[in-house]
Amino acid sequence: MEVRQHLSQLDLFKGLTAEQLEAITGTVTEKDYRKGELIFAEGDEGVGFYLVIRGRVKVYKLSAEGKEQIMHIFGPRMPFAEVPVFAGSRYPANAEAMESSRLFFFPKKSFITLIQENPLLAMNMLASLSQRLKQFSNLIETLSLKEVPGRLASYLLYLSDKNGSIDEFKLDIAKSQLASLLGTIPETLSRIFAKMGAREIVSIKGPEITILDREGLEDLAEGNTKL
Amino acid sequence: MEVRQHLSQLDLFKGLTAEQLEAITGTVTEKDYRKGELIFAEGDEGVGFYLVIRGRVKVYKLSAEGKEQIMHIFGPRMPFAEVPVFAGSRYPANAEAMESSRLFFFPKKSFITLIQENPLLAMNMLASLSQRLKQFSNLIETLSLKEVPGRLASYLLYLSDKNGSIDEFKLDIAKSQLASLLGTIPETLSRIFAKMGAREIVSIKGPEITILDREGLEDLAEGNTKL
DNA sequence: CGCTGCGTTGAGCTTCTTCAACGATCGTGG
DNA sequence: CCACGATCGTTGAAGAAGCTCAACGCAGCG
Structure with a gap:
């Protein structure tokens, strides 16, 4: 029923005509996942792509020893x-629902048809992939060129930004998941939070963060300062 | 003169008609760069994208302390x-010619027009970006989940593959550049090469590599073994 | 011939991880 | 509603991995 409603609000389908939206609607499948449920695994045949309607999904890789890096x-x-819609045919990583989630599934084959008949849709998809590429660049930079305190500082500033550049906000994910996103482990993250608290750069109460010294945090993020 | 010749051989323009190629040819500029010359810097206005005709180009980020990560x-x-053709407007990293190089430059504006009139070109570009995304996923995995010996082992196996799965080959870049690509520094790389030599996993004579124990190398790459 | 850039080696140190124990919190079933 | 278990987070001590700094060899090139 409201599939079409959803589609019309998405950047990916921005600017499309009612008929085009209708055509896309016909190809979509709705899927629900419970918290912790695996959506696909690395190496699975990539039969299509997904769109999050409700909930949250993490895409991640695992090392030989089981360490997780959230991408x-x-x-x-x-x-x-x-990715597997346009290059190769297998998913290059794992995907799991972090909460109870509702997804739309777009089968590869019909989507390729749609995109070929629809230059605007192609442009939107190019924009989406380019955006992702930029984010991956940042992740690479962060993992390789910053130490963990710098990565954490960057993330906190990013979160603050997302909340309207306000100084008080809540972590949007569990700390252990944040560790995985920042390419470290919970113990290390915990120690760094403790140090940042001791220096009165931020205050931490569970998931509640208050930035006390934004300048100090920015210096950390830039690598101008050490903890 | 031979601009059109070049274009017709590229994956990016695969399947296009003669007229379409002609239209693209008209928008292209040829540019030459000397070894070490900067092509653009992070944050520069992204006025178009490039294609390598001759030579090699590294795209990289720099840390606050000047450490380089080749992307x-x-x-x-x-x-x-x-990326800046489709999302945002600034280059997210630096680019430099590693050798004397000849590039084609495609201005953003005219290329967008071309792609909108040309679904096949759009598909090719989507494939190209997706491919890149996959490579970035691998880099992230490698940087975050493998130790340096594992990264080096992976790279050597990749090089061997590229040369037809043969056991003898030459490093295609300087060791200091390889260090930067693997997210480490020359000293560390050198020590690991030395260890791999001592264990008779590979033999190293300057840039000449011989794989002596492919299985051992694969174990290292998978993280099943330590040096 | 000497300079310069690249690569190697050694010693010491920083950062991060590992392993272990413990505390807090939350949801659930009794 | 309480108690329990599970998950998550914190803290300490020890160790590993990689980085910094410094010195030096070597090759290529002006």
Whole structure:
């Protein structure tokens, strides 16, 4: 029923005509996932891509010893797993629902048809992939060129930004998941939070963060300062 | 003169008609760069994208202390810097010619027009970006989940593959550049090469590599073994 | 011939991880 | 509603991995 309603609000389908939206609607499948449920695994055949309607999804890789690196967290209105639609045919990472989530599924084959008949849709998809590429660049930079305190500082500033550049906000994910996103482990993250608290750069009460010294935090993020 | 000749051989323009190629040819500029010359810097206005005709180009980020992380090395027939054409407007990293190089430059504005009139070109570009995304996923995995010996082992196996799965080959870049690509520094790389030599996993004579124990190398790459 | 850039080696140190124990919190079933 | 278990987070001590700094060899090139 409201599939079409959803579609019309998405950046990916921005500017499309009613008929075009209708055509896309016909190809979509709705899927629900429980918290912790696996959506696909690395190496699975990539039969299509997804779009988050409700909930959140993490896309991640695992090391031989089981360490997890989160590549990206997707929330409502964000498409993911587009890569195998256009290159190769297998998913290059794992995807799991972080909460009870509702997704739309777009089968590869029909989507390719749609995109070929629809230059605007192609442009939107190009924009989406380019955006992702930029985010991956940032992740690479962060992992390789910053130490953990710098990564955490960057993330906190990013979160603050997302909340309207306000100084008080809540972590949007569990700390253990944040550790995985920042390419470290919970113990290390915990110690760094403790140090940042001791220096009165931020105050931490559970998931509640208050930035006390934004300048100090920015210096950390830039690597101008050490903890 | 031979601009059109070049274009017809590229994956990016695969399947296009003669007229379409002609239209693209009209928008292209040829540019030459000397070894070490900067092509663009992070934050520069992204006025278009490039394609390598001859030579090699590294795209990299720099940390506050000047450490370099190479994101990607582009050789002949490979396009780069497409991101600002489709998302945002600034280059997210630096680009420099590693050798004397000849590039084609495609201005953003005219290329967008071309792509909108040309679904096949759009598909090719989507494939190219998706490919890049996959490579970035691998880099993230490698940087975050493998230790340096594992990264080096992976790279050597990749090189061997590229040369037809043969056991003897030459490093295609300087060791200091390899260090930067693997997210480490020359000293560390050198020590690990020495260890791999001592264990008779590979033999190293300057840039000449011989794989002596492929299985051992694969175990290292998978993280099943330590040095 | 000497300079310059690249690569190697050693010693010491910083950062991060590992392993272990413990505390807090939350949801659930009795 | 309480108690329990599970998950999550914190803290300490020890160790590993990689980085910094410094010195030096070597090759290529002006």
